[in-house]
Amino acid sequence: MATVSLIGAPTDVGASVRGAGMGPDALRVAGLAAALQAQGFDVIDRGNLAGPPNPWQQPAQGVRHLPEVVAWNRAVFEAVSTALAMNHVPLLMGGDHCLAIGSISAVARQCRQERKNLRVIWLDAHTDVNTETISPSGNIHGMPVACLLGHGPADLVGWSGERAAIDAGSLDFIGIRSVDADERQAIKQMGLQVFDMRHIDEHGMRNTMTEVLQDVDEDTHIHVSFDLDCLDPMEAPGVGTGVRGGPTYREMQLCMEMIADTGRLGSLDVVEINPALDVRNRTAELAVEFIQSLFGASTLVR
Numbered sequence: 001m002a003t004v005s006l007i008g009a010p011t012d013v014g015a016s017v018r019g020a021g022m023g024p025d026a027l028r029v030a031g032l033a034a035a036l037q038a039q040g041f042d043v044i045d046r047g048n049l050a051g052p053p054n055p056w057q058q059p060a061q062g063v064r065h066l067p068e069v070v071a072w073n074r075a076v077f078e079a080v081s082t083a084l085a086m087n088h089v090p091l092l093m094g095g096d097h098c099l100a101i102g103s104i105s106a107v108a109r110q111c112r113q114e115r116k117n118l119r120v121i122w123l124d125a126h127t128d129v130n131t132e133t134i135s136p137s138g139n140i141h142g143m144p145v146a147c148l149l150g151h152g153p154a155d156l157v158g159w160s161g162e163r164a165a166i167d168a169g170s171l172d173f174i175g176i177r178s179v180d181a182d183e184r185q186a187i188k189q190m191g192l193q194v195f196d197m198r199h200i201d202e203h204g205m206r207n208t209m210t211e212v213l214q215d216v217d218e219d220t221h222i223h224v225s226f227d228l229d230c231l232d233p234m235e236a237p238g239v240g241t242g243v244r245g246g247p248t249y250r251e252m253q254l255c256m257e258m259i260a261d262t263g264r265l266g267s268l269d270v271v272e273i274n275p276a277l278d279v280r281n282r283t284a285e286l287a288v289e290f291i292q293s294l295f296g297a298s299t300l301v302r
């Protein structure tokens with residue numbers, strides 16, 4: 001059985017609402033390590049990374065807290081690289097979604113070294129493909145995908161060793177229902193594969209995931225970037241930028257189970273849990289259940 005490395009990144013510097021910095025402890029309190037251990041995994045909790053405080057400033061040149069976002073992502077990049085080098089499965093506990101820049105850049109670099117095909121599955125209400133020139137908010141948690149594709153503030157691009165850590169063809173979005181006006185253009189221009197909520201309504205989660213996973217083979221490394229606001233806020237109220245109309249509990253769980261069936265999950269981000277907005281830690285507990293499914297828990301097979 002694999003070893004899972006839990007990496008806490010307690011920050012909300014990329015977000016519009018404060019509180020996601022408490023996410024790692026909410027996941028610990030919800031029993032994440034014990035849940036994975038019960039499934040037979042070795043779990044190492046690396047504790048929380050260190051980084052600058054949130055200065056809570058207005059955007060400058062289209063971005064908010066750029067130096068702080070760079071510093072946190074540098075720590076994440078190092079920690080994820082270290083875990084991968086030891087052949088562990090890194091599980092990044094955010095923190096807000098800006099942290100995917102460091103996490104996925106590290107994964108992309110490792111995959112290139114090992115000649116693996118990286119597939120990124122982005123579970124989110126949002127596409128997070130804004131840049132400093134088009135973002136309506138300046139919040140960097142709305143920009144990680146753009147940065148990973150090679151667009152965005154220079155300080156946040158090129159971390160994997162190539163300008164673009166990933167290409168459009170290796171990225172699938174699931175659960176999308178909130179896209180800003182200029183983001184829509186970007187999606188078109190870059191040719192991104194977006195399975196929005198309408199697609200899931202019309203085709204169902206099963207067909208959607210069959211399509212997403214069709215070309216996964218033994219050389220594929222799947223990275224899941226799980227923003228808890230992907231879920232309907234009725235299920236997951238503890239998020240800063242919730243949007244109604246998301247997948248149900250069962251739809252989300254089927255998505256996780258189908259990814260697990262490939263046996264190719266190699267790394268994971270769990271981000272945007274905001275305990276300050278949650279109800280009795282429900283969102284973190286929900287996250288733990290989905291993580292268990294993603295790591296292979298199922299009703300009838302042990």
Ligand SMILES: NC(=[NH2+])NCCC[C@H](N)C(=O)O
Nearest residue numbers: 097126130137139141142241
């Ligand atoms: N990771 C997230 N929750 N992102 C929300 C982004 C919201 C909005 N599109 C923005 O760029 O400001």
Ligand SMILES: [Mn+2]
Nearest residue numbers: 125126227229
């Ligand atoms: Mn989101």
Ligand SMILES: [Mn+2]
Nearest residue numbers: 097124128227
């Ligand atoms: Mn997101």
